[in-house]
Amino acid sequence: MKSFFATTGRSLVLIAGLCALWLLLSGYWNYATLVAFGVFSVGLTLWFADRADVVDREGVPTSIFPRIIPYMSWLFLEIGKANIQVAREVLKKDIKLAPKLIKVPAPQPSDLTRTIFANSVTLTPGTVTVDVREDSLLIHALDESFADVPAICEMGDKATRLEAKGDR
Amino acid sequence: MLLILDILSFLLLAAGGAFVLIGAVGVLRFPDFYTRMHAAGVTDTLGADLILLGLLLQVPDVMTAVKILLIIFFLLMTSPVATHSVAHAAYAGREAPLTGKLLLREHVPLSPEAEREKELQR
Numbered sequence: 387m388k389s390f391f392a393t394t395g396r397s398l399v400l401i402a403g404l405c406a407l408w409l410l411l412s413g414y415w416n417y418a419t420l421v422a423f424g425v426f427s428v429g430l431t432l433w434f435a436d437r438a439d440v441v442d443r444e445g446v447p448t449s450i451f452p453r454i455i456p457y458m459s460w461l462f463l464e465i466g467k468a469n470i471q472v473a474r475e476v477l478k479k480d481i482k483l484a485p486k487l488i489k490v491p492a493p494q495p496s497d498l499t500r501t502i503f504a505n506s507v508t509l510t511p512g513t514v515t516v517d518v519r520e521d522s523l524l525i526h527a528l529d530e531s532f533a534d535v536p537a538i539c540e541m542g543d544k545a546t547r548l549e550a551k552g553d554r
Numbered sequence: 555m556l557l558i559l560d561i562l563s564f565l566l567l568a569a570g571g572a573f574v575l576i577g578a579v580g581v582l583r584f585p586d587f588y589t590r591m592h593a594a595g596v597t598d599t600l601g602a603d604l605i606l607l608g609l610l611l612q613v614p615d616v617m618t619a620v621k622i623l624l625i626i627f628f629l630l631m632t633s634p635v636a637t638h639s640v641a642h643a644a645y646a647g648r649e650a651p652l653t654g655k656l657l658l659r660e661h662v663p664l665s666p667e668a669e670r671e672k673e674l675q676r
Contacts, residue, residue: 410620458630469600472592473573476580484655485589508634508641511595514588515638516645526641526651528592 396446400435403446404428444498450548457544464541465510472511472528485526486533487516492523494546503545507538563611570604577601586652587644591637598633 494500504515512532517524527533580593650659
């Protein structure tokens with residue numbers, strides 16, 4: 387229970403998030419019994435989360451808000467562009483690919499931002515993170531044109547900047 | 555207004571369906587495991603998202619819209635994890651990717667022990 391009070395701020399964020407999720411998914415706003423069950427389930431989840439010790443910097447990543455929102459919209463555009471490129475490769479009459487394994491530095495100071503970076507790379511079609519190492523990512527690129535190391539590094543820098551310096 | 559929404563959602567659904575199909579064709583046409591995975595990625599990013607956006611324009615109420623948005627969110631969070639774990643499993647199983655214009659199996663992944671020794675030597 388000690389950690390419960392040490393992480394009050396995060397617990398409150400988790401409570402707010404869980405309540406919002408319950409209300410949005412169920413849609414019951416004015417049935418007292420059902421809302422009480424909702425409150426009970428939120429409490430139970432919170433207790434489990436506290437017991438499993440996941441109410442921390444990574445389990446409830448408050449540090450990346452609100453910067454994650456412009457990042458996600460930028461990522462959406464990138465995904466769209468890359469998808470069209472891959473689709474074009476698929477529809478070519480003769481498939482002439484030059485796949486490549488590249489090593490991209492991942493200097494992110496925290497595991498959270500490195501995970502976001504690796505997942506963003508995977509989410510963009512044409513590049514898949516094959517291995518995550520201490521300070522670099524091993525990425526499989528579908529073709530030479532996808533193996534654009536500076537562009538991938540820029541994505542990594544954006545992921546790094548999701549966390550402000552004070553939050554680490 | 556309703557007609558415009560219907561046309562827009564028709565276009566999104568058709569485009570999404572087309573991308574799902576392209577992904578499937580890619581899985582069949584591409585040469586090896588890793589390249590096929592990229593084609594499958596088209597299906598679960600743009601294909602699924604366009605179909606869900608098309609459905610978003612057909613919702614009867616806000617509740618359903620919120621649920622569709624949540625599906626998009628969770629799909630976006632979970633699909634790269636699944637893709638990475640499949641790719642990493644292949645890599646850890648020492649499946650060599652075809653690389654370069656000649657599609658040679660040059661980069662055979664080392665076993666984890668050999669990898670660690672190489673890292674230590676550096």
